[in-house]
Amino acid sequence: MIKTAASTTAVLAGLILTPAPATAAAVPTLGQPVAYVRGGDVYVSSGPAEKKVTTGGGYARPRWSPDGRQLAVLKGGRLWTMKADGTAPRRLTTRPAAGPSWSPDGKWLAFASLSCTGGPGVYRISTTAAKPVPEVLFPRDCRGEALPEEPSPATGSGSLNDRLRTDDAVAWSPDGKQIAFRGGECDAVYDACLSIGTIATGAERVVAAYGGGSLQNRGFAVLPAWRGDGARLAFTAYQEGETPAENEPLHVVEYDPRTGRKRTIGAAMDREPTYLDAGRALVTGQSKGGSWVVLIDLRTGARTPFHPGSQPSARGR
Structure with missing residues (x-):
């Protein structure tokens, strides 16, 4: 299902009790590897077969390096890298971290x-x-300042909404010039917001905002993901409006950075988007009574379950 921003509220309000099921179909072959998490470990698959590349649990937010040879991942709330097969793990920092993103040249992680x-x-x-x-x-304004003391990692407890609303995963743009992230200067005005920052200048602009600044709503926008050409940014959103008709359960928004236009993609309760290409995306959705990585056709809205799990990352994203 794909809806314009104007029709999002009504549609999502009706879907909250009956999220659209994924269509029954064979596991699709994607043409590129995808990393995802199940039971706290990382799996990799490009089709029906899958490979478990970590053991012991405690892993989250896998992200492919641009050349596909490495994965960045959170382990116990810290940032690690490893080869794509799970070998040669390396901790990069003791500082607690949220979901990472590679620079396009692979030399940096944000x-x-x-x-x-x-x-x-x-x-x-x-x-x-x-x-x-x-x-x-x-x-x-923090550039050049001493780094603050390292806090304890977040515990990740609470409801799904509670965990998502404070997830600080970031996304580096394909041209290397911008990073999308939760919060920013807009935190001084709004209760919750999502920003795009320009690395060269440090300038920020608001993508989505909730509460404060005359906005009579509550919610959050988190987990940004760029399309490979940089022409779209998708993110997970949630809203409590002034009236029940304005409520929007968890859903995925696609944003055009050039025009500011937004549309909802997927179904209610979808989250954690990653693009495969301009016409296909993966999300964590509800299927067969649990969380599954689900393939979405962005043109038709067709949904196909891929594998049980969550937090998908397509190679290069």
Whole structure:
């Protein structure tokens, strides 16, 4: 199902009790590997067969390197890299981190952690240096400041909405010039917001906002993901409006950075998008009584279950 922004509220309000099921079909062959999490471990698959590449649990937010040879992953709330088959694990920093994103040249990883302001900030760290040191990217005013003390990692407890609303996963744009992240300067105006920051200047612009600044709603926008050509940014959103008719359960929004237009893709309760290409995306959705990685045709809205799991990452995204 694909709806325009104008019809999103009514449609989602009706779907909250009956999320659209994925169509019954054979496991699709995607043409590129996808990493995802099940039971706290990372799996990789491009079709019916899948390979478990970690053991012991505690893993989250896998992200492919641009060349497909490595995965960045969170382990116990810290940032690690490893080869695509799970070997040669390497911890990059002891600082607690949120979902990482590779620079297009593979030389850096961006991640979120506590900033000098006391809120979430965006850092980058070298993937090639022998002893890499995190550098502040956002907020701009924290550049050059001493890094704050390392807080304890988040526990990840609470409801799904509670866990998602504070997920600080970031997304590096395909042209290498921008990073999308939760919060930013807009935190001074709104209760929750999502921003795109320009690395060269530190300037930020608001993509989505909730509460405060005359907005009579509550909600969040998190887990941004760029399309490979940089022409679209998708993210997970949730809203409580002034009236029940304005409520929007968990859903995925696709945003055009050039025009500011938004549309809802997928079904209610979808989350954690990643693009395969301009016409296909993967999300974590509801299927067969649990969380599944689901393939969505962005043109027709057709949904096909891929594998049980969550937090999908397509190669290069």
